Amino acid sequence: MNDCIFCKILVGDIPAEIVYEDKDAIAFMDISPVTKGHVLVIPREHYKDVIDVPEEILQKMIVVAKKIAPKIVEAVGADGFNIGINNGKAAGQVVYHLHMHVMPRYEYDNLKMWEGDGYQEGEIKEYGDKIRNYLDIN
């Protein structure tokens, strides 16, 4: 854990703009914000990602996000918010201490959301079948 920058924030070895703390989690300002007021919620215990973390901790994190997001929106004068987790390098995860992004959104922030290509004819069912096969539902 020694090299984890979020663990270092947790013990105070790296400074951060902490905005919320409880016994399981803390929230602090992202230094590379997507929007002004972008906050990260992290568990006090070190887990690298959504797969690694126990369900109970993940549940605590989303409850923190639910609690603080509307207050962040109010605090910064935003109009909505995104909650997000990036899991793995391909998904944009950079720090391997699980973190949940809470990003206030402003009506005219012109932020480009993800845009996709859609499915070809029949392709949605094909992908649905692949996934159902792995989820044991038919």
Place this chain on the structure above:
Amino acid sequence: MNDCIFCKILVGDIPAEIVYEDKDAIAFMDISPVTKGHVLVIPREHYKDVIDVPEEILQKMIVVAKKIAPKIVEAVGADGFNIGINNGKAAGQVVYHLHMHVMPRYEYDNLKMWEGDGYQEGEIKEYGDKIRNYLDIN
């Protein structure tokens, strides 16, 4: 609830590629996918957003996402995943029945993630202060 398209999917009035079901939630293929294999997790009960939904339901949703995301990744041959909730119009919410996006990510999908502008000198603390004022921490 009559006009809610997700409620109509839940009762079978609108078809969907359902990939997972339990007593509290279902998951189905997004018809406007950000990436191939993009799935939405929704609660069976109608709640419009993160603010409206009880904590327990939100906790159940994220546990479903945790369970199915790695299997979706495996099913479609992806390399990671994003979990996301858009809350409010400014954040890109389109359907007002709470839904959690699970988006498999591929190493070479070239998907543009959100990009922000960063903070000016001192601005991160200024925003931190605004938020702390609303979260009662100083």
